Amino acid sequence: MSESTVAIVMGSDSDWPIMEEAANVLDGFGISYSVQVISAHRMPLETIDFAQNAHTDGVRVIIAGAGGAAALPGVIAALTPLPVIGVPIALKVLDGMDSLLSIVQMPSGIPVATVGVGAAKNAGLLAARMLGISSPEISAKIIANMAQIHDEAKAKGENLKARRRQKTGF
Amino acid sequence: MSESTVAIVMGSDSDWPIMEEAANVLDGFGISYSVQVISAHRMPLETIDFAQNAHTDGVRVIIAGAGGAAALPGVIAALTPLPVIGVPIALKVLDGMDSLLSIVQMPSGIPVATVGVGAAKNAGLLAARMLGISSPEISAKIIANMAQIHDEAKAKGENLKARRRQKTGF
Amino acid sequence: MSESTVAIVMGSDSDWPIMEEAANVLDGFGISYSVQVISAHRMPLETIDFAQNAHTDGVRVIIAGAGGAAALPGVIAALTPLPVIGVPIALKVLDGMDSLLSIVQMPSGIPVATVGVGAAKNAGLLAARMLGISSPEISAKIIANMAQIHDEAKAKGENLKARRRQKTGF
Amino acid sequence: MSESTVAIVMGSDSDWPIMEEAANVLDGFGISYSVQVISAHRMPLETIDFAQNAHTDGVRVIIAGAGGAAALPGVIAALTPLPVIGVPIALKVLDGMDSLLSIVQMPSGIPVATVGVGAAKNAGLLAARMLGISSPEISAKIIANMAQIHDEAKAKGENLKARRRQKTGF
Amino acid sequence: MSESTVAIVMGSDSDWPIMEEAANVLDGFGISYSVQVISAHRMPLETIDFAQNAHTDGVRVIIAGAGGAAALPGVIAALTPLPVIGVPIALKVLDGMDSLLSIVQMPSGIPVATVGVGAAKNAGLLAARMLGISSPEISAKIIANMAQIHDEAKAKGENLKARRRQKTGF
Amino acid sequence: MSESTVAIVMGSDSDWPIMEEAANVLDGFGISYSVQVISAHRMPLETIDFAQNAHTDGVRVIIAGAGGAAALPGVIAALTPLPVIGVPIALKVLDGMDSLLSIVQMPSGIPVATVGVGAAKNAGLLAARMLGISSPEISAKIIANMAQIHDEAKAKGENLKARRRQKTGF
């Protein structure tokens, strides 16, 4: 894992379809990352081991996804000086409200950078922004990415207008 | 700690005025206990150390109080085979809903016995019930305590009736 | 029912597909149990009869599942000195929030050990932990079960890594 | 209690300051009532006894106030053919949402007529409306009471206008 | 409508599949009823007309179902001395929480007897209980219905036991 | 009332301290208004009368404040072609969530322009914006008011900076 700038961890392999979006973002930015299933509840010692060593293993940002009583991001944040991004993942009930509150309402002293429910893509982008603080190259890519997001949204809007024009004549 | 049957732990010393009610209950039942501040976020290694050793140190039940992103009960439950009772403690906002969901919505495999928001007294009583499974003496005390709760409630009710009678003549 | 260490009760036979997971856990631990449909609202007298006699019938832990205005676990807890585990079952609306609050927010004096919404498997595991207090055999099985949960989670994680390696070459 | 048309019951004597408003309404309507503290959790057998006998004791409507995991109205409704009015009483946290859901979300077959959080006055009025079904006298009093509520609200409105006119000259 | 003891009204014809359950209950009790679509928002004058005249038209209880900003039960209650039962109907979003609060949180003076989200069957049963206050015949039917509910629940429970016995040999 | 451009109505005179802010805004804009207590539940016929006649009485916008099961704005909207602005007023419990949902979740066909909980000032400003559609004078005042809001916020910010500079030397 020593070559990974970002570590993507999640409480269960079933979280991967959501967390994969963070990986895709990092791929797009050319940022190296590792992917790992660790769980504060099912694999507590691996979690501690990971959290204690990530910093010296070369990791710079940690993205942690978890659902329900989602302790993973907070427990990792308690054992690393690195910024930890928490991704609340919705269970079958409660729409992720439990996951969100379990991640965001951290006690004073140990912050977790929380993104929206299921927002793994934004977690990847947030990691890039953090890395962009000291990397003009990544920062430039963020600016480019924002332009692309802008252009795609605009194009979709134009497309909607065009379709309506075709239909209504205006 | 080896002489304590129950371990009462909490995320912050400011939780003590609430958690003390659990201690009072155990005092009433003559059940030995220890009191300790450990925090999954501020003292993670002590938490792990505590959780891993409680079982062999003679502890039989753990009561853990925590607020907000309340990871403590769950993280302990992940490292001990003992039953863990979680007490959600309300922060200044959200009325303990964050604490409750963070404690009760545990992943499959790692249970936490959750009581109501701020219900440390019930946590003490639940610990007694668990210990009563194998202790006829404690079981008898629970039955006596339930009778006492019943009698006190009844007496208060009678008292209310008496006050009303005095006031209304009926 | 006298030979059952755990009594699994539920408000409706439609709860069985969820509550069955508690039974499966107990089967795995070799803990005897009974299964019964009783309802605080539709079968109140049977509920009272059950709750009053469980203790002397040899039951050691009660698991009670209910949904909506879920009075069953609390009413049973009011009539037995045994520990009662409440399983909130979600109705079609409100995602089990009504069931959770109806079970967990017990008045001072009568505790219910509440698990997550639909978390019958955890209820079974919690019962085992309670019984493990006085049974080294069960306690050992819990430790083994936790190891198994750990290993399965780890294996799934490794498997995810392997699939990704196959796909990405890393 | 045999002379009481309405039975006002509550889970704790501390509920009285709220529940008293129901009594005041009934006083105003000249409807006889009894007041009793019974608790589904602290006094379950008295609750059952009360619920089973209210009907034959001459009670016609039951008003039950309770807070938190508020099982009282529902458990009574399960044992009486009488209409039961539930008054959700707010605890220190959660603003009565737990009490409301515990009372209103009854299973199919056993209804509780739920009023707003802390709305004991409306519970008294609802009892009067139920009794008014077969009592032209009470029905006439309800109509008069509605007129009075109307007039008071109107007078307060006029008063507000007057105060503003004095202040603004319009 | 003069021959109807109960008036079932609803805000939209799309509420009928839910509200029909109230009608079915009344059919079972042999209680006459009318069915009407009136809306506080789309048919306000008909609503007022209905509410003002129901009492003298022979109606004894009103059941009103509505969803979202569900003003119907409250507006009717404001114009009739009869007891009004409100049935909160869930919209596509918010699980009926908006409907429930719009119906149950009535101002002091004007009560609505609220049942659970979508609980039209319980609304029918509550109407029967109200009518049973002055009708021994209906009261007897309620008792019989409660016995039937009890027996069906018990039978389903026995059936579940039988199926399990067949499968497990116990 | 015929000279009033805006009608400010509220369910209770106790709402006035909040609703007064709407009046103050209109005073500032030189927009005439009337103030009236009417209640969908306590004064239904006055409400209907008001709603049906406001349009022809010269009213152009209606501001309606109400709390709890807040039917007033919606019922008025059902009887007038005028735009109705709803102000949810918080009761002692539930923080205005009941009031908000009761006002905003209107059925299709009858809109209410809802502002934030207790946001009577914004209701006044919204009324001004609506009237500004056809009044260049009011529109100019809105622009001026927005500039003033901007300047005040900026000044407060500068003031904060100044206080900090004094304290820290920077």
Add this chain to the structure above:
Amino acid sequence: MSESTVAIVMGSDSDWPIMEEAANVLDGFGISYSVQVISAHRMPLETIDFAQNAHTDGVRVIIAGAGGAAALPGVIAALTPLPVIGVPIALKVLDGMDSLLSIVQMPSGIPVATVGVGAAKNAGLLAARMLGISSPEISAKIIANMAQIHDEAKAKGENLKARRRQKTGF
């Protein structure tokens, strides 16, 4: 865009199926409108540009739909003196509660006229009511539309009655 009386804007083209209902309403009223995708987050400068110029471009009312952290309506309202109608659009989770609160809870000084979750049709009708303030023609159409809504609801009610009569003979 200068010929459009109403501007319908939305945060994403995927909001169109919902927002289209506002357009349909305006078509029905013969009110001209433009449709545009702009996003406070993905197209902030276009949003500002739009908001600053709408007023002088002849727009009279703005309808803005957005979901999640729905900043669009508020940001536009901050830059225009025109009335802005906000339509909260539900994301996959949280049922639009996030969207609703993000739109309705505006700070003092900048109002947004919020309609229900997904209630684009009501947004269109609210725009018409606002325009009707100064247009007797539109006002007349609103009255006609309300009559039509009334008649359709009534007809559906009659139809329900007829279907039931056919089935039951009453």
Add this chain to the structure above:
Amino acid sequence: MSESTVAIVMGSDSDWPIMEEAANVLDGFGISYSVQVISAHRMPLETIDFAQNAHTDGVRVIIAGAGGAAALPGVIAALTPLPVIGVPIALKVLDGMDSLLSIVQMPSGIPVATVGVGAAKNAGLLAARMLGISSPEISAKIIANMAQIHDEAKAKGENLKARRRQKTGF
């Protein structure tokens, strides 16, 4: 502002008592920062100006606090490639739930690193962690700070133990 590594902005000067905690943290870490009141709703153009230029002005991390319909963090994030930390500030009602959802539920593409309700101290610490990615000095201070947090929590725990020992003799 060019010498500030972190920019602390907030929607209102009344947010300062909360946001000051972020400043205190940065003081403790020796990280330079600016403090500014800007509001997406009351000072939109300054907000845009700030957001567009922060990056080139030398700012590396932005901390933005806002309450209610809290658009500020998101709007800034839309115009800067820098990481933006959002601090939800509770209004008088709703306990900050509106603020939290308005900040955390950002659309895909534009992330905001959200901390708990009122958790400005954690926002400061999160900023430090982000800056620590490329600053071994700051990183070392974070580690030291975590040790200090740990030691203080531990000391408070020891102190609690000592006080109890004094009182109970154990």
